[in-house]
Amino acid sequence: MDEITAYYDALATDYDRDRFGNSYGRYVHQQEARLLGPLLVPLQGQLVLSLGYGTGRFMEWPPHGLDSGPQMVAAARAQFPNRAFAVGDAAATPSVSDSFAAIYCLHVLMHLPEAKAQAILAEAHRLLRRYASYWLLSWK
Incomplete structure (x- = not known):
């Protein structure tokens, strides 16, 4: 487990x-929900992935999530038992290429070295269907 994952997992x-x-x-949560809600609600029933979802703050919309922290995943599962959560590396997922209608990543890339962030963006590109959407929110 890398240092950043260990830090957030402990929290x-x-x-x-x-x-x-x-x-x-x-x-902050209300502002982010105002941005995400209108984007995600129309995608109900389609494959949507949240990368680095943490405790699952916005998992009421997407059915799938991937996070590197086992404790964060456990917290998310406790809140949303009907969602598909996985522990893994967002730069190398087991998902099939061209499978998601949308992917979003909130407050993740800002914590990572540039090479890792670029690898995650490349993986998101691989996973997205043609004409799909990728939403990124990051403070730096």
């Missing part, structure tokens, strides 16, 4: 409360 139990349980965190 998994209290992550949502600590990051989004205050007024600023709720505001």
Whole structure:
């Protein structure tokens, strides 16, 4: 497990409360939901993937998620038992090429070395169907 995954995995139990349980965190969550909701709702029933979903904050929409942290995955599964969660490397997924209608990645790439971020973007490109969408939100 890399250093960044280990750091966030150690926070998994209290992550949502600590990051989004205050007024600023709720505001950030509401703003992100306002952006994502209109994009994801029309894709209900299609294959959508969240890369680096953490505790599953936005997993009410996509049916599939991949995260590198086992504890984050456990927290997400507890909230959304009907979703398909996997632990793995977003730069090398077991998924079939051209299989997803959309992929989104929130607050992940900003934590990674440039080469790893580029590898994740290349993997997302491989996984997306033709004319599909990739949404990225990252602060740097």
